[in-house]
Amino acid sequence: MKLYKLGLPLLALVLGLSSCKKEYLDRTPTAQAAMEDVFDNISGAKAAVNGIHRMMYEFGGDQHNEFGQASINLMFDLMGEDLIPNGQGHFNASYNYNAARGPAATGAYAFTFYFRMINNANIIIQNIDGVPGEQAEKDNIKAQALFYRAYAYYNLANMYGYSYAMTGIEVWGGLPSVATPCVPLYTEPTQVGNPRSTVGEVYAQITQDIDAAIALFDGSGIARGDKSQIDGSVARGLGARVALVKQDWAKAATLANEARQGYSYMNGTQLLAGFNDVNSSEWMWGSAINTEQATSYASFISFMDSDAEGYAYVHCQMVIQNFLLNDNIDSTDIRKLQFTTRNQAAQPDYPYVQYEQRKFKVRVLGTWLADYPLMRAAEMALIEAEALAHQNNLGGAQTVLEEFVHTRNPEFTADISSSDALIKQIWLQRRIELWGEGFRYIDLKRQAANFARVTVPENDKGLHRIGNFNSQVASGVRDLQPSDNRWLFRFPSSEILRNQGGIQQNP
Amino acid sequence: MRKTLLLLALFLWTGMQVAMAQSRTLKGRVLDKNGEGVPGASVKVQGTTVGTVTDIDGNYEIQIPEGSEVLEISSLTDGKATVAIGEGDEVATVTLKEDASQQIGEVSIYGKAIDKKSFTGSIATITADDIARRPVTDITKALEGAAPGVAITSGGGQPGASPDIQIRGQNTLSASSAPLIVLDGAPYSGSMVSINPNDIESMTVLKDAAATSIYGSRGANGVILLVSKKGKKTGKPQINVDASVGMLNRSMPLYKTLGAKEYLETAYAAYSNGPGKTSGQLSSAQFLAYLGNYNPYNVPNGELMQIEDVDLANGIKEGTVNPNASLLYDDSWFNELNQVGIRHVYNVSVANGDDRGNYRFSVGYNNDQGIVKNSSYDRITARLNVNANVTDWLKSGMNVAGTMDNQRFFVGDQQAYINPFMTAQVMGPIYPVYRYDSLGNRMKDINGDDLYDFGVNGTNNPSRLPQTRPFATNMNPVASLFQDDRSTRAFSGFGNAYLNATFLKDFNVVVNFGLNMYNSTTNQFQNMLFGDASNIGGRMDRTIFNRITTNFNQILTWTPSFSIFAEDEDHNADLVLGHENYLITDNNATIERTGFIGPQFMEGSAAALGTGSSSSLSELAMESYFAILSYNFKEKYYFSASLRTDGSSRFSPENRWGTFWSVGAGWMMNEESFLENLEWMNMLKFRGSYGITGNEALNAAGYYAWMPRYSFYPNNSNPGIIFSTWGNPNLRWEGQFKFNIGFDFAFFANRINGTIDYFLSGADDLLFVRPFAPSVGTGGIYDNVGSMQNSGVELQLNGDIIRKSNFTYNARLNLTHVRNKITKVQTEDSLIGGGTILAKGFAVNSFYLPHFAGVDPATGAAQYEKRDGTLTTDYATLENEDYNILGSSFRDLEGSLTNTFSYKNFDLSFMISFGLGGQFYDGIYARLMSSSRGEAYHEDIVKRWRKPGDVTDVPKVEYDALYQSPLSDRFLVSNSFMNIKAATLGYTLPANTLEKLNLKSLRVFVQADNLYYLSARTGLDVQQDFFGSSSFAYFPYRTIMFGLNLGL
Secondary structure (H helix, E strand, C coil): CHHHHHHHHHHHHHHHHHCCCHHHHCCCCCCEEEHHHCCCCHHHHHHHHHHHHHHCCCCCCCCCCCCCHHHHHHHHHHCCCCEEEECCCCCHHHHCCHHHHCCCHHHHHHHHHHHHHHHHHHHHHHHHHHCCCCHHHHHHHHHHHHHHHHHHHHHHHHHHCCCCCCCCEHHHCCECHHHCEEEECCCCCCCCCCCEEEHHHHHHHHHHHHHHHHHHHHHHCCCCCCCCCCCHHHHHHHHHHHHHHHCCHHHHHHHHHHHCCCCCCCCHHHHCCCCCCCCCCCEEEEECCCCCCCCCCCCHHHHHCHHHCCHHHHCCEEEECHHHHHHHCCCCCHHHHHECCHHHHHCCCCCCCCCEECCCCCCCCCCCCCCEEEEEHHHHHHHHHHHHHHCCCHHHHHHHHHHHHCCCCCCCCCCCCCHHHHHHHHHHHHHHHCCCCCCHHHHHHHHCCCCCCCCCCHHHCCEECCCCCCCCCCCCCCEECCCCHHHCCCCCHHHHHHCCCCCCCCC | CHHHHHHHHHHHHHCCCCCCCCCEEEEEEEECCCCCECCCCEEEECCCCCEEECCCCCEEEEEECCCCCEEEEEECCCEEEEEECCCCCCEEEEECCHHHHCEEEEEEECCEEEECCCCCCCEEEEEHHHHHCCCCCCHHHHHCCCCCCEEECCCCCCCCCCCCEEECCCCCCCCCCCCEEEECCEECCCCHHHCCHHHEEEEEEECCHHHHHHHHHHCCCCEEEEEECCCCCCCCCEEEEEEEEEEEEECCCCCCECCHHHHHHHHHHHHHHCCCCCHHHHCHHHHHHHCCCCCCECCCHHHHEEEEEEEHHHCEEEEEECCCCCECCCCCHHHHHECCEEEEEEEEEEEEEECCEEEEEEEEEEEEECCECCCEEEEEEEEEEEEEECCCCEEEEEEEEEEEEEEECCCCCCCCCCCHHHHHHHECCCCCCECECCCCCECECCCCCECECCCEECCCCCCCCCEECCCCCCCCHHHHHHHCEEEEEEEEEEEEEEEEEEECCCEEEEEEEEEEEEEEEEEEEECCCCHHHHHHCCEEEEEEEEEEEEEEEEEEEECCCCHHHHHCCCEEEEEEEEEEEEEEEEEEEEEEEEEECCCCCCCHHHEEEEEEEEEEEEEEEEEEEEEEEEEEECCCEEEEEEEEEEEECCCCHHHCEEEEEEEEEEEEHHHCHHHHCCCCEEEEEEEEEEEEEEECCCCHHHHHCCCCEEEECCECCECCEEEEECCCCCCCCEEEEEEEEEEEEEECCCCEEEEEEEEEEEEEEEEEEEECCHHHCCCEEEEEEEEEEEEEEEEEEEEEEEECCCEEEEEEEEEEEEEEEEEEECCCCEEECCCEEEECCCCCCEEEEEEEEEECCCCCCEEEECCCCCEECCHHHCCHHHEEECCCCCCCEEEEEEEEEEECCEEEEEEEEEEECCEEECHHHHHHCCCCCCECCEHHHHHECCCCCCCCCECCCCCCCCCCCCCCHHHEEECCEEEEEEEEEEEECCHHHHHHHCCCEEEEEEEEEEEEEECCCCCCCHHHCCCCECCCCCCCEEEEEEEEEEEC
């Protein structure tokens, strides 16, 4: 009897203590992946690249105007003349340049978005060589990461610095743009901030990364699974964009030509189908978005297509500048039908407001489904034509340009009376063709520079907002001269505070 | 002693005479264990308010109502006793036995019962009586003003939500500041609101190291011990029924905002001052188009505003509303959202006990309607507490409880337009709740119900133009309350079982197993007909969350009764050794579907499209070993020590274990010869303690803070991941030393008693997210970044100001002063957040803002002072050095005053809580002073700058300004407040009436909570947040309850 009286408590104690194995305190997350489990196999490394593809259309989780690259593209176009918000909404701050100049808003979002992309790319680049697996697959993964690093820096350099070929910038002591401060440069993952590198240094890195990516894509010979992934053609496309800004015409023409091989231009029907299908023959790169990952109100299509009954329906429609539509798009141009005319809108019960865009449409009504275009063969044709024209190869430029524009406007004729005239025509085609796809801000900055063979009158340079379209949203920014400080995004205040390398704020 | 009492009772019983039909006088004396009279002891007839107190020699005299059977004696110094009295007794002498005396209920720490005399730590106890005075659904709300050093927020006023608790100030940065809750001996991780306050016998707040170090890594923020009610030896079953019903309404008004006329005039100025206006855009019609063509007046848009040039040279225009215009409608969003809520509370309990064990069973039902329409909380609780003395050496028991609750809520998110508290405050006054046709009549649907205005309308409205409401477009928070469904149904189960065995004479072992389960289903359904989800055919979201917590501990106690101690009874000691492990498992599953077949369907199976689903599992494991040593000499000198080591899965294997310890001492000074002769001194105890506690409670994302991680981020159907955060393998416990000295005292026949404490605590290795420069591409990591110090004084003073046999007045004052200071910030001098700073030498989150220097009379722009004393109107040019550290939210003094009166059978009490000093950043006011299109303006805006030369401190209004009311000291106000908190008026029926009704006891009462609130600005609730920032949260409500407590 005494025995169990003693034994029972002791047994309880022993049972309690024996439950404590060493592993008891080892717990691993399930809603996240520990980093050590990512780069120990190819599929983990592949997933890390896929994450960046997803990032391109993520919803940042904060403001509804933060939905990846498409939101930044919209901001870039709103900072030009051709895309106007018809009402108050999340993108007002972009339109009136508060996003670029204010302490927060989309400017700060784009900053963290691209640097997050760079950090993800850097981690992959640093780790991929140590991952067991086939070299070709590893090369392909590395090439995609290099591509994204270049892509992010290309956008950042254009936002935070003067355009590459600008000269004599007063605020930085008359230096040429390449010698002026740009963004901090990181080529490996770190927790410590760097000071600003120059525009020249950033572009050197961009060019080096693109060249390396093209070589790796070509060497690996792996075909991509879908168009949200990067391949050699997309890398060449980015190379062409970069060369265009750098005024490296030969390279721009070559890369643009190589990039668009294998793609064919959209026809009339496709052009009016809503720009929402990544499988379009002309799309080189785009985000392929499914129902579960579509970002509802915080999505490009919510702000663009009022039929989706998102923000375009409730707050403000995105409209085209009236002169561009009325005076600069020929009536024989099918792209005129991508917009609502004033007369249409005046009809009773017509569902759209005047000049409202109908280029981008939701794929299935009652959903938020629409893929986002990120690079198209049309843009490559326009780069190639412009680069040829800058080299005074007007015939070559004419061929490329007409072949492309005829798919939109069969009546089109290239004006080859002078390279000035032809280039102006190409620039206009860029505004029409690439409307809503995020090219205008970078083009405005790029086209304000001096060109060797082309003369742009000083009063044509910079931003000149005209048009009598009476938006409820007013912007104090109507004209920006090429040297205006407002071309520059200001760094987020948190970067100034926390970067131990020291960040000099943009003027 | 117990035997003596029983014999006494038996003696009284056998001496009983024939029942007498009236009250009579009973005399007696209360003695302490040494046979000396106890002065100031309370003598009360059980079940009544009839009571008296003993005189200096311990004598008393009391009127005993007919039918009364039991006297309750209690003394602050010598404990409590109950005695049965016979009908014929004239004299009843009661001896209080000290052992049981100082116990505060049955509070114990790891099996070691704590009493006020031997305990060397600083504690405060809130009894069932205190809790009963507060008409609260959530027991944590009863903590406000209840004890010095304990603060709670008013937040979480949504029915069924809990406030935050802070003990002795802010002791941490980003780790949780919530104290550890221990329910009947097991750490409690469930929701506080699932505990029925009526089931709680006592809440004991442990504040210093002597009390909290034994809880190791979780003791840094203090510990609250909850003890549930148990059955007592009462002879026959005690059946109690409590019922009350009452109402809730909003206790404080809204901020004062402009009506339609002044609003339109201000909005016009803001519109015309906006950037890039052409003259064509400044017409009345264009202005109203800008406001979405909402014209509440009976004149056309083009004629509503009369435009005047106030300063032609600078093109400054103002608009006034046409004096001939009259309002067509004037809907109040607040009135449509707000309601007087009804609350019902019912509790029934049965309890009994004898030498073989005891039981108590209770069932409670609680139904609260919120002060926002269609928000409510109802709860059913059941608890069974059974304890059995199995043999003379083995005890066992079990405490099981279950709670089912259902919370209907609204979206309280600060950015959600559908948050009713935001809408009620921010919606411009020209925007109606309901649709009005072109004649200004309210429109009806086919059922004759009012049509809601969702903000996107055709031309059938007073303006006869298509309408788009700029604020909360396509939404109507009132409609959403009725047409959508947001609710959480939860089941909580709690079980705690123990075995307690005594063996080998001096040893005792207790094994506790506690299991806590919380299972909730949260629905968020949005209808397919109107609003946010109408374009996708309605949407349903469901989150199923399941948390299981297990706690298993084994405690060995050795109370030596041999060797040196046995020879001299002056030495008493015991030693407790224990082991504990703890595991939290969180399971989460969510689904989201859209595209419903019809408006009457709400479940996912009726929806066409899956638009989101996920699941996850998180675990947190802890393991601990501990020891507690207690010793006293002659019950005059006390000493205690504790040691504990904890391991947690939160940290890397190298930094997993932490060691925590404490020492404490107590000295009963009044038992020393030099004080013994002071008759007025009943008790004086000095105590002190020092120890180390810890904190590891990072939020759920911090479960794995030591490892670098990727988040899952699939790209279409390809699995994908994105880098989430770096890990910090060096992350370790946040440690804290706590030093405390204090006195407990009772003077003048115990009429004045209280506690005074001085404390100093220092936290090291504070856990915080160390932010990175955004350009490194990731947000920051958890790190041990700094140190801080809290020092303070606490006073609790309790006085029986009037002690008459039929009238008593007791006042209790609680005062707390805490000073918080950061002593180290590791990597930099300071860490700057949005408007706040963590800087050495200053309190946590001190405000860090530029100085607002009035308005430039020439331009109307706000001016800010730069470091060199110059003024600028360009906010963007302000650099860090232009910012000032401007105090913190911490108040200089917080306290409460509780007054309790009793007169014959009536009792009345009320409590005033207050705080003095500190700063509060009134963000809501800031927003209302610089509204965006469609948003309301505070009435102070009428002082705005209008034309050059105006001298004012309110800048010009301007829509689309680059900086809209940027952070500055312009919006800092005092954090002081005064709140008449809880008031109760009760009447206890006299015993003779009760007998006629065949009842044991009956008390009827009226209770009120949040009667009156005073703060720096109308509408401002400074208690909503510990850090002095405002949000559109559920405002505190006033509660008025009528009820009864019935003993059968």
